[in-house]
Amino acid sequence: MIIVHHLNNSRSQRILWLLEELGVPYEIKFYTRDPVTLLAPPELRLVHPLGKSPLITDEGVTIAESGAIVEYLVECYGGGRLIPEARTPERLRYTYWLHFAEGSAMTPLLLKLIFMRVQTAPMPFFAKPIARAIAAKAQSTYIDPNLARHLDFMEGALLAHEWFAGPEFSAADIQMSFPIELSRARGGLDEKYPRLMRYLERIHARPCYQRGLAAGGAYAYGS
Numbered sequence: 001m002i003i004v005h006h007l008n009n010s011r012s013q014r015i016l017w018l019l020e021e022l023g024v025p026y027e028i029k030f031y032t033r034d035p036v037t038l039l040a041p042p043e044l045r046l047v048h049p050l051g052k053s054p055l056i057t058d059e060g061v062t063i064a065e066s067g068a069i070v071e072y073l074v075e076c077y078g079g080g081r082l083i084p085e086a087r088t089p090e091r092l093r094y095t096y097w098l099h100f101a102e103g104s105a106m107t108p109l110l111l112k113l114i115f116m117r118v119q120t121a122p123m124p125f126f127a128k129p130i131a132r133a134i135a136a137k138a139q140s141t142y143i144d145p146n147l148a149r150h151l152d153f154m155e156g157a158l159l160a161h162e163w164f165a166g167p168e169f170s171a172a173d174i175q176m177s178f179p180i181e182l183s184r185a186r187g188g189l190d191e192k193y194p195r196l197m198r199y200l201e202r203i204h205a206r207p208c209y210q211r212g213l214a215a216g217g218a219y220a221y222g223s
Helices: 012-022 042-046 066-077 089-120 128-157 171-186 194-205 207-216
Strands: 002-007 026-031 055-058 061-064
Touching (some): 002 012, 012 026, 012 066, 012 171, 012 207, 055 066, 061 066, 066 089, 066 171, 089 128, 089 171, 128 194, 171 194, 194 207
Parallel strands (some): 002 026
Antiparallel strands (some): 055 061
């Protein structure tokens, strides 16, 4: 039985969704973020040294990293589903977006989160203007332009087809869901990007997405 070590409001939600799409039985072990730091609890370090989610255990093997977990589950349990045929343009796009989700898309989103927290973090009064000015400058000159560039790129990728790998839904779409949902929450994704907005509507309407959401509990980005 696959065990998903599931952290609330995290990337592990898409692993639950993938397992629902594959129809694979699984169990969930729940972990909750620290309400002050929003970090994962130390108990996750008992599963993996980095103490991050998602993690799965399957037949005594622990697998970390979203992309590695997606590839493992599709290879072991997909039976050819949710992945385009090898040596096709769709397969190349599938591989690209599977890695783009964490390799490119998440970097400016995480920087956005960090610098937003700098602006609101408690600190000595004399340091606040300096810290806030630096954070605002970093966001306006580097982070926000990069977020816009990524959103433009992703919007254009959906011009020919409604899914990232091509005309068929794939595991790459599951992997891409988190940075797009995060972009909607705080990365500037709005009605200026109609294809991405419709994309979110499509994935949120999928029955397996809804079942994964019900199984995983609180998730701030699912609507």
